[in-house]
Amino acid sequence: MRPQTEQLEEGWPAPVEENTATAPEKSRQPSAHDLEVLSRQLGRPVRDVVEIPARCVCGNPLVAATAPRLSNGTPFPTTFYLTHPVITSAVSRLEAAGLMNDMNERLSADEPLAAAYRAAHEDYLGARAAIGERSGIGAVPEIDGISAGGMPTRVKCLHVLVGHSLAAGPGVNPLGDEAIAGISEWWTPDRCYCDGAWDTAGEAPSKDLSRHGPQGRPEIVGRPAPVRKTASADGAGA
Numbered sequence: 001m002r003p004q005t006e007q008l009e010e011g012w013p014a015p016v017e018e019n020t021a022t023a024p025e026k027s028r029q030p031s032a033h034d035l036e037v038l039s040r041q042l043g044r045p046v047r048d049v050v051e052i053p054a055r056c057v058c059g060n061p062l063v064a065a066t067a068p069r070l071s072n073g074t075p076f077p078t079t080f081y082l083t084h085p086v087i088t089s090a091v092s093r094l095e096a097a098g099l100m101n102d103m104n105e106r107l108s109a110d111e112p113l114a115a116a117y118r119a120a121h122e123d124y125l126g127a128r129a130a131i132g133e134r135s136g137i138g139a140v141p142e143i144d145g146i147s148a149g150g151m152p153t154r155v156k157c158l159h160v161l162v163g164h165s166l167a168a169g170p171g172v173n174p175l176g177d178e179a180i181a182g183i184s185e186w187w188t189p190d191r192c193y194c195d196g197a198w199d200t201a202g203e204a205p206s207k208d209l210s211r212h213g214p215q216g217r218p219e220i221v222g223r224p225a226p227v228r229k230t231a232s233a234d235g236a237g238a
């Protein structure tokens with residue numbers, strides 16, 4: 001078996017460029033098709049999505065960027081929302097296996113890691129400010145200094161960290177990167193896992209029947225990730 005981290009680094013696509021003049025499937029600008037795919041991925045209509053900061057190699061969205069202020073005026077700190085059902089399910093498995101507890105313990109004992117995580121928090125705030133700027137929303141002072149996922153000192157939601165890592169590219173959020181490496185038996189950035197990952201038949205959801213729970217709630221993650229074939233010791237988690 002190939003070393004998974006090596007495979008990850010060479011296969012990880014660059015974050016989506018800000019230049020919206022490129023092909024639509026590579027643009028940050030959400031197309032009508034992107035919004036439909038997002039609503040199918042999540043099983044509910046999406047609102048206030050202003051950019052697609054990470055895409056599958058096939059062009060489908062992996063992460064949606066939500067405006068820092070919703071159209072109803074509500075400040076919204078969670079900018080990067082992981083939408084791809086294969087990834088959300090796989091990340092839920094890491095959470096269920098207790099990886100967040102382990103990360104929190106390491107954050108309190110490993111100062112270089114803690115410093116890198118604080119830097120990730122700063123990156124998140126900067127990226128959100130830039131998105132607010134580009135989308136014409138501007139500053140949202142109510143959420144100054146507030147990022148998401150437990151940053152800068154805790155890990156409360158791995159989906160948030162993975163969404164940030166996919167949006168920012170490798171080397172920005174150490175714990176998001178670690179979680180991405182940890183799901184490599186179910187999802188890797190170099191391949192398309194979209195086929196069959198969400199319902200493509202019938203009309204896309206247009207009525208919001210779900211609660212907008214925190215990122216990664218089981219009721220919105222779609223089909224479960226494939227079961228591990230072996231209980232080998234080289235996998236993620238315990």
Ligand SMILES: [Zn+2]
Nearest residue numbers: 056058192194
């Ligand atoms: Zn794909």
